[in-house]
Amino acid sequence: MSVTDDRTALIALSVLCEPGNAALAELLAADGPASVLARLLAEPDASPLHQMVAARAQGRDVEGLVAGLVAAGDACGARIVTRYDAEWPEGVDDLAELFDEADPNTKPPLCLWLRGPRDLAEVAASSVSIVGARCCTPYGRNIATRLAYDLGRKQWTVVSGGAYGIDAAAHKGALSADGVTVAVLACGVDRPYPAANAGLFERIAETGLLVSEWPPGAIPQRYRFLVRNRVIAALTRGTVVVEAALRSGARHTARRALELERPLMIVPGPVTSEYSAGVHQLARGPGEVRVVTRAAEVIEDLGRIGADLAPPLCSPDAVRDTLDPLAARLVDAVPARRAASAEHIAAQAGVTVVEARRRLPELAMRGLVAYERDRYRLAGDADA
Amino acid sequence: MSVTDDRTALIALSVLCEPGNAALAELLAADGPASVLARLLAEPDASPLHQMVAARAQGRDVEGLVAGLVAAGDACGARIVTRYDAEWPEGVDDLAELFDEADPNTKPPLCLWLRGPRDLAEVAASSVSIVGARCCTPYGRNIATRLAYDLGRKQWTVVSGGAYGIDAAAHKGALSADGVTVAVLACGVDRPYPAANAGLFERIAETGLLVSEWPPGAIPQRYRFLVRNRVIAALTRGTVVVEAALRSGARHTARRALELERPLMIVPGPVTSEYSAGVHQLARGPGEVRVVTRAAEVIEDLGRIGADLAPPLCSPDAVRDTLDPLAARLVDAVPARRAASAEHIAAQAGVTVVEARRRLPELAMRGLVAYERDRYRLAGDADA
Structure with missing residues (x-):
């Protein structure tokens, strides 16, 4: 024995x-x-x-x-990975440092059951979890799908828990982008739960990975979801929460991410939505929580600072927006209808006459002011 | 002379x-x-x-x-307040520390023109600015009104810029609560701009204050709005931004609040809304920016830590939520239909038989499990 x-x-x-x-x-x-x-x-x-x-x-x-366990794995196409195997994702070993007075089950997994064609260590190295409420709104579902799609397109592995709602939307988004997605389950990989997501789980098993700490046949007892959440947080470089009510399990995963000092991100929503209330509460701390609105920001926050800074969002510039403050003040002081002298404009703008005389011709050349007989007025389209 | x-x-x-x-x-x-x-x-x-x-x-x-200036003030019911007057709001003097390479007009005001029955120093002492986009959505308008209403009810002065959109909604919310509201203008207090808000300005002048750095008759030149923004930030204990597009002037006020080390708060919105894009960008820094969803959180963030902590949001508790982790695991392991022995339940739950024998009777007394002939099953409403 x-x-x-x-x-x-x-x-x-x-x-x-x-x-x-x-x-x-x-x-x-x-x-x-x-x-x-x-x-x-x-x-x-x-x-x-x-x-x-x-x-x-x-x-x-x-x-x-x-x-018997190995045979059960073979029967359902699952393999066992331990820290003695090359495929072991090192991130989960950080759970050794985690201590939760209220929960005796926060330490690293001993083994992981896997179903799917990917190498777990490899896909976990550039992975992010997207988690959220099972009960979610079309807004949350769309955002999760879009985020996962964009992350999948950029070669990020999207990890989630396979549940209804945000989890499923995230997996689907990654699949649509032909990206890799990983579902970390609270039951055996042969009997993914919930059953209504069976088709989704099959697609994940074909292109990504189903992962569980429990052997084939294990049923998803309620507390196992909480135990499982630490693996989602530890497996990935960071966690994004999209929609969570005040008591959502996604907030538990978020707390684990913070405890592991992994970046925690939230996607905001209307403050009038109870499905965003838990997310907004997370944003108020404790811990450093980042607000993200798109995949580029998620990638930026995952810590490759420098290489992955999100391109700045811009809106169309008005011509005036390109002016330095002095030029902008001069343009503001130029009358729209009756032309005025440089002296008058200088006094109105609060700049010296010398400055006004030096800058006004340049503004006329740029088409912002019209010049007539030593006086200036606004050009027709200066307010464009 | x-x-x-x-x-x-x-x-x-x-x-x-x-x-x-x-x-x-x-x-x-x-x-x-x-x-x-x-x-x-x-x-x-x-x-x-x-x-x-x-x-x-x-x-x-x-x-x-x-x-002549004093006479002009008298003619429109306006008074002048300087640092030699008791009504001078000390907060604006913090602007002395502000330096902006791109803007030579960031220092404290020299005098303020006031119209209205309130003492500016007094109402500024517990004031918060609510600013945002002129072009806003019904969502933003509703939030600003509600926030200002709740803050007004709690004796906070709501300060804003008198513009269309969020500013007007904030002033109106405070007025509805019979609260004090202050409009800081970029033109003379005798000719509030925009003219379409004339009725609103009259109500503010009757119960709160209209404030300006410019004398009666001054017109709202464009750059004056930027100069004015520093006063909104400096006058108040903190600034809340509700809806702002990427290039909104409200973001300029927000920057001033950060430079003055006053709390800056944002109300999030849907990430799909361009009117919340500027707000979400603010939340990503630089600077410490707090996410707020209701007046109690604003008050908490204004810095009276301890006295003004926001009451926690809660959702209805299920009976199971009141259980400690060990009890919750036991309940999860109790079969729903066929009763099981304490030994079986202990093994399923991953607790000792001693613990199971000690806790199961207590759970039965609380009505969570049913006890029959030394075996346990779930009580009918244990999942409630």
Whole structure:
């Protein structure tokens, strides 16, 4: 019954204990998985961790247990990835630093089940999560789709949770751009939840990745969504929240992103919408939260400062907008109808006569003022 | 022709030079107004400031000039307030620290013309400016009105610029709450601009204040709006921007608020609206910009931390939301139909049998789980 292979031991531990268990993470930080597993199974101990492992193992053969898990994976086209595999996404190991008094399950995953053609380490390296409310508005859905589409086009992997609403819109947007999208689930990758998104999950499994900490067949118990959220935050370079009511689970993912010191971004909405209320509350802190309105800003905030600065938004310039302040004041002081002297214009504009005499001819040449017999008036289209 | 009274000299200087002039502010920092005025009028000097003052004075008698201004004020029910008057709002003096390479007119006003029954120093002490686009949407107008109404009800003075759109909506909101509102104008207080807001200005003059740096009769030259904006920012404890396109003048006021280190707040809107684009750009910095959605948050951000913290927004709690994490996990693990043993539930929930046996009876007492013959299942309304 003893397991000597560390990778096999990790896989066994991943089902003998709920993911993220802090007590187990502490043991694993000090000792290898095979020896930790052996101790947990052998020594009688009243600790909660020992009890949980014993209750779940029920005296079964561990090698056999893992063989069964591998077979279950094979049956549904899923593979297991651990920190001993090249495909392991290093970002999730940052969860080791996370401590939440109210939640004993915040530590790194022990193994991840994957379904899909992509290399998880590779696609996670330039990934961003887009999360939000299941109940969302057409506004939120459109924004999430558009954002994911634009990010997908720019080779960013869009990660989300596969839920109704914003999650699904984000996955779909990335798929429309032929981008890579990853759904991190709170149940087995063979039975994605919710069932109504089955078609979407199949498309993701064909081109991107379905990811779960739970083995095939695991059902999405409610608290697993919360446990799962830390993986969404840790897997990606940053998190964008699009629409969240005050009690939305997306705010939980957002908090994890902040705890991991990953950029947290929010897409604002009308303050009259309850579906944006949670997002706006996030923006008020605690923590540094960035307001984003488009993919270029998301990319900028993901931290490649310099290389990825968002191009400035501009609106059409009026001719006057191109003037320096002194020239603008002169133009303002030039009468529209009756032409005036340079002295008069200088006094009105609050500039010297010398300055006025020097700049007015230049403004006439630019077509902003008309010059007639040593006097100036506004040209016809100066207000354009 | 010489003026010995400093207050009279300030009033004269305020019309012999455009407001905020940095060169004049420098002289006034070193010497009293009467002596500065005497020097500017007496010494021939090629400096732009001397030239401007000379060009505007045109050799007129300065005592007579001021007498004329006072008479013009009397004729339209306006009074002049300078730093020698009790009503002077001290906040505007912070403009002395402001330096803008592109704008020589950022220094404190020399005098303010007022029309209305309020004491400016008093109402400015708890005031907030609400500014935004002239071209705005019904969304922005409604938000500005509502925000100003709620702030007015809470005894905050609402300051704005009297323009169409957001400005007018803010003034109206405050008036509806029987609050105090102040319009800071870029023209004389006797000829408020735009003329279509004449009715609004009369109501403000009856219950609040019309304020201007320019004497009666002054016309709203375009650059004066920019010069005026610094007074809106400096007069108030903080500035809220509601809707602004990318090139809106409201963003200029916002910049002044940041330069003065006064809280700058933005009300977000749909990212699809060009009228919120300027607001969202502000939120992305530079400078610390707060997202606000309601009056309580504005008041919180105005800096009375502790006393004025916004009450938290809450949504209705489900019974499950009141559970601690361990209890929530137990409830999640309890089967809905077929009752299960405490051991089974403990293993599913990933808690110890001891913990499960200790907590399940309590959950049964709270009506969340049903207990039958040493086994537990979900109570009928546990999912409520």
